[in-house]
Amino acid sequence: MRHPLLVGVAAIVAIGLGAAAWVAMHPGPLPAPPAAAMPAAKGAGRTDATTKMIERGEYLARMGDCVACHTEPTSHAFAGGRAMATPFGNLYTSNITPDDEYGIGLWTADDFYRMMHTGISRDGTLLYPAMPFAQYTKVTRADSDAIFAYLQSLIPVKQKNRPHELRFPFNKRELLVGWRTLYFRQGEYQPDPSQNAQWNRGAYLVEGLGHCTMCHTAVNMLGGSKESKEFEGGMIPNQNWYAPSLTSNREAGLGDWSLKDIGDLLQVGISHRATVYGPMAEVVYNSLQYMNDEDTAAMAVYLKALPKRDADALPPSSARLVEPAVMESGQKTYLRQCAVCHHSEGKGYPPHYPPLAGNQSITMASPVNSIRMVLNGGYPPGTRKNSRPHGMPPFAHLLKDDEVAAVITYIRVAWNNTGTPVTTTQVNDLRKLLPE
Amino acid sequence: MPRRLLACAALALAAGTSIAQDEAIPRFKQVDSMEARVQGCVTCHGHEGQGTRSGYFPRIAGKPAGYLYNQLVAFRDGTRKYAPMNYLVAYLPDDYLKQMAQHYAKLRPAFAPREPSTADAATIDRGKTLVAAGDASKQLPACTSCHGAGLTGMEPGVPGLVGLRPAYIAAQLTRWRVGERRAADPDCMRRIALRLSEGDIAAVAAYMSLQDPPADPSPESTNLVRMPFACGSQR
Numbered sequence: 001m002r003h004p005l006l007v008g009v010a011a012i013v014a015i016g017l018g019a020a021a022w023v024a025m026h027p028g029p030l031p032a033p034p035a036a037a038m039p040a041a042k043g044a045g046r047t048d049a050t051t052k053m054i055e056r057g058e059y060l061a062r063m064g065d066c067v068a069c070h071t072e073p074t075s076h077a078f079a080g081g082r083a084m085a086t087p088f089g090n091l092y093t094s095n096i097t098p099d100d101e102y103g104i105g106l107w108t109a110d111d112f113y114r115m116m117h118t119g120i121s122r123d124g125t126l127l128y129p130a131m132p133f134a135q136y137t138k139v140t141r142a143d144s145d146a147i148f149a150y151l152q153s154l155i156p157v158k159q160k161n162r163p164h165e166l167r168f169p170f171n172k173r174e175l176l177v178g179w180r181t182l183y184f185r186q187g188e189y190q191p192d193p194s195q196n197a198q199w200n201r202g203a204y205l206v207e208g209l210g211h212c213t214m215c216h217t218a219v220n221m222l223g224g225s226k227e228s229k230e231f232e233g234g235m236i237p238n239q240n241w242y243a244p245s246l247t248s249n250r251e252a253g254l255g256d257w258s259l260k261d262i263g264d265l266l267q268v269g270i271s272h273r274a275t276v277y278g279p280m281a282e283v284v285y286n287s288l289q290y291m292n293d294e295d296t297a298a299m300a301v302y303l304k305a306l307p308k309r310d311a312d313a314l315p316p317s318s319a320r321l322v323e324p325a326v327m328e329s330g331q332k333t334y335l336r337q338c339a340v341c342h343h344s345e346g347k348g349y350p351p352h353y354p355p356l357a358g359n360q361s362i363t364m365a366s367p368v369n370s371i372r373m374v375l376n377g378g379y380p381p382g383t384r385k386n387s388r389p390h391g392m393p394p395f396a397h398l399l400k401d402d403e404v405a406a407v408i409t410y411i412r413v414a415w416n417n418t419g420t421p422v423t424t425t426q427v428n429d430l431r432k433l434l435p436e
Numbered sequence: 437m438p439r440r441l442l443a444c445a446a447l448a449l450a451a452g453t454s455i456a457q458d459e460a461i462p463r464f465k466q467v468d469s470m471e472a473r474v475q476g477c478v479t480c481h482g483h484e485g486q487g488t489r490s491g492y493f494p495r496i497a498g499k500p501a502g503y504l505y506n507q508l509v510a511f512r513d514g515t516r517k518y519a520p521m522n523y524l525v526a527y528l529p530d531d532y533l534k535q536m537a538q539h540y541a542k543l544r545p546a547f548a549p550r551e552p553s554t555a556d557a558a559t560i561d562r563g564k565t566l567v568a569a570g571d572a573s574k575q576l577p578a579c580t581s582c583h584g585a586g587l588t589g590m591e592p593g594v595p596g597l598v599g600l601r602p603a604y605i606a607a608q609l610t611r612w613r614v615g616e617r618r619a620a621d622p623d624c625m626r627r628i629a630l631r632l633s634e635g636d637i638a639a640v641a642a643y644m645s646l647q648d649p650p651a652d653p654s655p656e657s658t659n660l661v662r663m664p665f666a667c668g669s670q671r
Contacts, residue, residue, distance in 0.1 A: 390476075398460060
């Protein structure tokens with residue numbers, strides 16, 4: 001405060017840092033250890049109060065998907081060390097096993113709650129918002145204590161934390177003060193008395209441990225996300241996937257979905273309406289498949305009830321005009337390569353092969369995910385309720401950019417779908433970014 | 437059941453060979469079947485795992501299930517790096533990967549016609565020596581001593597090499613030599629790859645790709661022969 005100029009500079013840098021942090025929030029897919037590789041809670045099977053608390057903590061830790069970021073794929077679960085790439089250098093996640101020297105062995109439940117609730121570590125350092133404390137702040141003290149009890153019960157791993165490799169000035173944690181002022185609102189979840197217990201449970205999970213808004217909220221130019229834009233979707237930086245809006249029926253708005261389909265998508269990974277791939281497949285694989293049926297239903301109720309904020313009207317019919325030659329080429333490719341799984345009329349064979357007719361993820365404004373799927377294919381996650389998912393093959397090596405554009409244009413406008421044509425350039429731009 | 441599968445495979449192949457691209461187009465009979473589940477593999481590895489026209493995508497049919505499983509796990513966990521494969525299998529559990537491996541291990545589709553070789557006689561001759569006899573001066577055992585007399589591999593973890601194309605063989609040996617590809621310790625293949633020159637790799641790839649598959653392309657049983665080096669994937 002004594003040096004206004006410095007404060008101003010700090011604020012500007014903090015904005016940049018916010019962008020970096022935002023990107024860091026989204027690691028690439030974790031070739032995760034299978035669920036069985038997660039260390040079992042010590043004392044599992046005994047039914048005393050401690051056992052119950054640890055088991056609840058294990059469940060909540062899965063809901064928070066701690067393991068996905070705090071595990072280096074080829075190393076021990078929760079021992080950290082996973083690189084999270086940002087344009088300003090790499091962040092490395094920390095060891096959260098109870099090792100006294102390198103982990104959280106000497107932490108108390110108070111320390112842990114302060115970290116979850118305020119984003120301030122035991123030694124007073126400010127955490128980068130790659131750690132979703134802006135969401136975890138909503139977690140109750142009792143749940144925080146249970147997660148802490150679970151982590152304390154794990155086998156300590158003596159693995160030193162790797163220092164972050166952020167370039168100056170982004171390595172100055174004091175600058176996080178600016179980011180926090182702009183984007184961090186501290187406070188536990190407050191139940192909405194006008195809603196029932198199920199809705200409130202869903203809201204608590206989605207807004208808190210689930211940290212869904214980290215991807216499903218647009219990032220503004222300052223690298224932060226505004227509450228008013230919550231759940232409105234956006235591109236996931238560094239991953240080239242589009243996280244669709246959960247409030248728009250033109251995207252992944254769930255307003256006209258059945259609760260069963262919403263729950264299945266989250267917990268099973270497939271449904272009669274759509275299937276998860278990419279970053280959402282990671283979330284289902286590591287986290288949501290372990291959610292019990294009651295919490296799944298609560299999440300579905302909350303998501304279905306999200307207010308509709310359809311910003312854009314349906315594209316006018318003029319925007320949906322397609323050259324007959326393109327339509328013909330797209331249909332030819334579709335019938336030859338796609339119809340065997342997705343049906344000649346786009347009905348699919350749900351839930352194993354998703355429908356394309358009436359599928360919001362096909363018709364939404366951003367064609368990014370559709371282009372990715374045609375180029376790279378994809379497998380939904382193997383889950384407890386769908387352990388052997390059906391996969392889609394890559395077509396990047398069989399179809400040229402104009403053929404990909406034509407077939408995606410075709411599925412976006414055929415069968416009364418309300419999408420708009422895709423250009424060869426859009427396909428080419430993504431092809432250059434994707435793994436070959 | 438395996439016999440019926442084989443018959444289906446043979447039929448499918450007979451129908452498919454006339455139009456080469458068809459082998460890369462998804463098709464299946466029943467949604468609830470392994471055949472339908474592995475449609476994610478067919479555009480690169482062919483409908484029966486026989487490979488496709490692209491020289492880089494390997495034949496996977498008939499390789500030992502243990503080998504195929506080790507590769508799928510390595511792709512999932514990122515210890516074998518090939519981005520399109522790493523992406524596809526990233527969230528698949530062990531049991532399922534094992535079933536996929538067993539599925540392809542059982543298939544015996546016909547082999548694709550050989551690619552014409554551009555290698556000269558001396559290269560092919562050097563390749564023949566390395567494959568069939570090895571090179572004692574470089575402490576290189578014959579490829580056949582582990583990969584089988586007919587290069588069809590050995591249960592449970594040594595891959596068959598017959599039917600692979602030179603681009604793939606050379607690329608994999610090179611990756612092994614520079615340390616990008618590894619197997620379970622003790623990594624016997626790395627010991628061998630480190631002793632191969634670039635010329636040796638080209639020679640082995642050229643000669644191997646000219647070999648006709650034996651009448652029975654199944655892998656050899658384990659422990660019929662003593663292996664020159666201990667291999668982690670055979671344990």
